[in-house]
Amino acid sequence: RKEVEQDPGPFNVPEGATVAFNCTYSNSASQSFFWYRQDCRKEPKLLMSVYSSGNEDGRFTAQLNRASQYISLLIRDSKLSDSATYLCVVITSGGSYIPTFGRGTSLIVHP
């Protein structure tokens, strides 16, 4: 089993839709979690951190479920500009802190 797994998609949704992605991780010692966004042929950029109690940033909501070992990202009122690949990042302690990226979930928002 891979350390960090995501459904590659693509998720194809109309403008205004609500869409959610999950990301599962295998190491229960994982302690920090993030969502990054990567546009086509560009570098990844931080979208938001994921806190234990869940957190919201505008139309974006991130949740952590430690019992089931997954994090989620919810996007409300999707915009065309939300089209991108969303990468989850899990950081596990064990001597060194290694940020492990999932392979990403592709989102396409259409008019």
Next chain:
Amino acid sequence: DAGVIQSPRHEVTEMGQEVTLRCKPISGHDYLFWYRQTMMRGLELLIYFNNNVPIDDSGMPEDRFSAKMPNASFSTLKIQPSEPRDSAVYFCASSSQGPTNSPLHFGNGTRLTVT
């Protein structure tokens, strides 16, 4: 702030040649990461440095790959000899307080093609 600067943006080389990728992290960032991205494997961490010292190089594929950070403002990733399977986008990223507390800031990447 200029951000993380990588060079070259594109590199096309023949199998067997030496390739050197360069990275200038954001000033004041103590952590520097080298990642490789391919369609098949996604983003893979190759090596990371803290205060110019390599902390974890378990992701370096084999002896053909080497990375150095001679000072706080410069790092290189060298592949010698290069092979077609090394074709990928190589990203450098820096972080101010370590990956658990601060985000990774990525450079634009170097797109390497080995023929």
